[in-house]
Amino acid sequence: MSLIDVNGLYFSREALPVLEDVNFTIEEKQMVTIVGPNGGGKTTLLLLLLGLLSPDRGQILIKGRRPAAVQRLMGYVPQYSLFDPTFPVTVYDVVLMGSLRRFWGFYTKADHEAVDQALATVGLCDLAQRSFSELSGGQRQRVLIARALVGRPEILLLDEPTANVDAAVGEHLNELLRRLNQDLTILLVTHDDAFVSNFTTRVFCINRGFTEHPARQLQEGAFVDALYQTPVAAVHHGIHLDGHHHAGESGQINLRGGCTHD
Amino acid sequence: MTDFLALVVNPDLPFLRYALLAGILASAAFGVVGSLVVVKRISYIAGAISHAALGGIGAALYLQYHFGWSFMTPITGALLSALLAGGIISFVNLRFKQREDTIIGIIWAVGMATGLLFLSRTPGYTDPMSYLFGNILIIGQNDLWMILILDVVVVAAAILFYNQFLAVSFDENFARVRGMRTGFYQGLLIIMTALTVVLMTTLVGIVMVIALLTIPAAVAGLLTRRLKFMMLAAALACLLFTTTGLAVSYIWDAPSGAVIILVASAGYLLVLAFSQTQKLLRARRRSV
Numbered sequence: 001m002s003l004i005d006v007n008g009l010y011f012s013r014e015a016l017p018v019l020e021d022v023n024f025t026i027e028e029k030q031m032v033t034i035v036g037p038n039g040g041g042k043t044t045l046l047l048l049l050l051g052l053l054s055p056d057r058g059q060i061l062i063k064g065r066r067p068a069a070v071q072r073l074m075g076y077v078p079q080y081s082l083f084d085p086t087f088p089v090t091v092y093d094v095v096l097m098g099s100l101r102r103f104w105g106f107y108t109k110a111d112h113e114a115v116d117q118a119l120a121t122v123g124l125c126d127l128a129q130r131s132f133s134e135l136s137g138g139q140r141q142r143v144l145i146a147r148a149l150v151g152r153p154e155i156l157l158l159d160e161p162t163a164n165v166d167a168a169v170g171e172h173l174n175e176l177l178r179r180l181n182q183d184l185t186i187l188l189v190t191h192d193d194a195f196v197s198n199f200t201t202r203v204f205c206i207n208r209g210f211t212e213h214p215a216r217q218l219q220e221g222a223f224v225d226a227l228y229q230t231p232v233a234a235v236h237h238g239i240h241l242d243g244h245h246h247a248g249e250s251g252q253i254n255l256r257g258g259c260t261h262d
Numbered sequence: 263m264t265d266f267l268a269l270v271v272n273p274d275l276p277f278l279r280y281a282l283l284a285g286i287l288a289s290a291a292f293g294v295v296g297s298l299v300v301v302k303r304i305s306y307i308a309g310a311i312s313h314a315a316l317g318g319i320g321a322a323l324y325l326q327y328h329f330g331w332s333f334m335t336p337i338t339g340a341l342l343s344a345l346l347a348g349g350i351i352s353f354v355n356l357r358f359k360q361r362e363d364t365i366i367g368i369i370w371a372v373g374m375a376t377g378l379l380f381l382s383r384t385p386g387y388t389d390p391m392s393y394l395f396g397n398i399l400i401i402g403q404n405d406l407w408m409i410l411i412l413d414v415v416v417v418a419a420a421i422l423f424y425n426q427f428l429a430v431s432f433d434e435n436f437a438r439v440r441g442m443r444t445g446f447y448q449g450l451l452i453i454m455t456a457l458t459v460v461l462m463t464t465l466v467g468i469v470m471v472i473a474l475l476t477i478p479a480a481v482a483g484l485l486t487r488r489l490k491f492m493m494l495a496a497a498l499a500c501l502l503f504t505t506t507g508l509a510v511s512y513i514w515d516a517p518s519g520a521v522i523i524l525v526a527s528a529g530y531l532l533v534l535a536f537s538q539t540q541k542l543l544r545a546r547r548r549s550v
Contacts, residue, residue: 097429100440131487
């Protein structure tokens with residue numbers, strides 16, 4: 001049995017087809033990139049996998065069960081740019097939301113420890129008490145990844161993690177995801193092919209229909225150009241993050257430990 | 263000012279004391295619910311609920327006059343109709359999201375219309391202006407008890423569900439993936455808003471109560487960066503505005519509701535100017 005099994009999936013919105021006959025399977029610890037034009041149905045597919053939308057036809061099985069029944073396995077990382085920039089909340093508070101599970105009441109000591117650990121993983125211990133809205137785009141994206149990690153997910157689903165961040169920050173996220181991919185299955189929606197081409201294992205193209213492309217083909221740029229019907233500047237960055245310091249963007253990445261408090 | 267203080271403690275003139283107490287008691291609920299309303303950006307829902315309250319006020323006065331239902335005080339009527347309006351809006355919000363603004367507009371107007379109709383059929387001293395714009399003379403001792411009870415209910419709910427409210431307001435989809443029933447919290451917040459709005463209608467009236475719900479929260483939002491501190495600061499700001507407003511309205515012999523709202527707005531502008539200046543100074547210091 002595959003980790004994720006999508007079979008004959010159809011979805012439409014107000015009688016307009018968004019997804020038609022989508023079929024694929026994903027195995028554990030794969031890194032899947034979902035690309036496609038705007039409005040092609042990428043984000044819709046993500047919401048269907050998260051159990052936030054229900055398919056019109058066909059089925060999605062995750063570990064053999066409906067998505068809504070296994071939401072606890074999923075770490076959802078939405079686009080940071082969709083958030084209200086004036087919302088009064090600190091980085092720490094945002095990450096703590098990842099442990100939310102009770103109908104009412106408060107977080108436990110273990111929940112707080114998990115926050116420290118997740119902040120250490122994404123290298124943001126120093127910024128824990130900062131206001132979420134003060135952070136840069138790349139930092140906010142890492143906060144949202146930490147929030148997803150706190151719930152100990154098996155699958156990480158990210159929606160446009162590199163939208164509106166510059167290439168250097170994108171590489172930093174890239175490195176983080178590559179490390180996380182050692183333990184987690186990752187599904188990532190993007191229109192930024194340059195970002196993922198270095199380490200992605202599979203590339204799905206969603207444009208109402210579904211096509212899978214070998215990851216290598218993406219690097220050649222040919223199919224991307226065909227997809228967008230215009231030449232796309234696919235820049236390939238070598239990954240050499242060690243000794244590659246971006247002021248304020250890089251933090252100490254520490255996969256096992258937690259934040260150290262003075 | 264000393265005149266004002268003397269009047270507050272004068273045992274023969276309870277109305278000013280009642281008004282002050284009502285303002286003080288209701289401030290806690292206003293700070294808490296106002297902050298949630300502001301961060302969730304649902305002040306238009308609070309507006310519809312408060313205007314719908316006029317329907318209940320009119321009906322209560324009508325029933326009192328024609329049927330002698332003395333237990334049906336205006337504030338009870340306001341409470342019932344606000345809850346009804348809140349219930350309808352929560353239901354619509356859950357089921358027919360795309361029609362929400364239309365239905366909110368209808369509830370807003372229907373509440374006002376039924377209220378005026380009932381008042382026109384109730385002969386006597388009742389002046390609709392009292393309910394629209396507030397009149398501290400209509401606060402009785404029973405109203406104070408009611409305000410206290412509602413206050414405790416609303417604040418207790420806000421504390422028990424604080425983390426859930428925060429998460430659902432910040433990112434509804436994420437909360438749903440975490441298995442939270444976001445519709446429940448949305449509904450609960452709307453009901454809490456309905457209860458809160460009614461608390462101060464006697465003081466500032468149903469037209470201006472929304473300003474008192476949102477202005478202190480907006481002030482607090484400029485000064486704090488966590489929701490719980492925002493709630494606390496908003497409660498204190500609300501307390502300050504109602505108390506100062508009442509004192510000024512007594513000294514100038516002006517309508518209390520109008521003065522409270524103007525004091526609050528002036529407070530907001532002051533704090534806004536202060537925070538913008540700070541931001542500018544900080545930016546300049548950084549660029550030097």
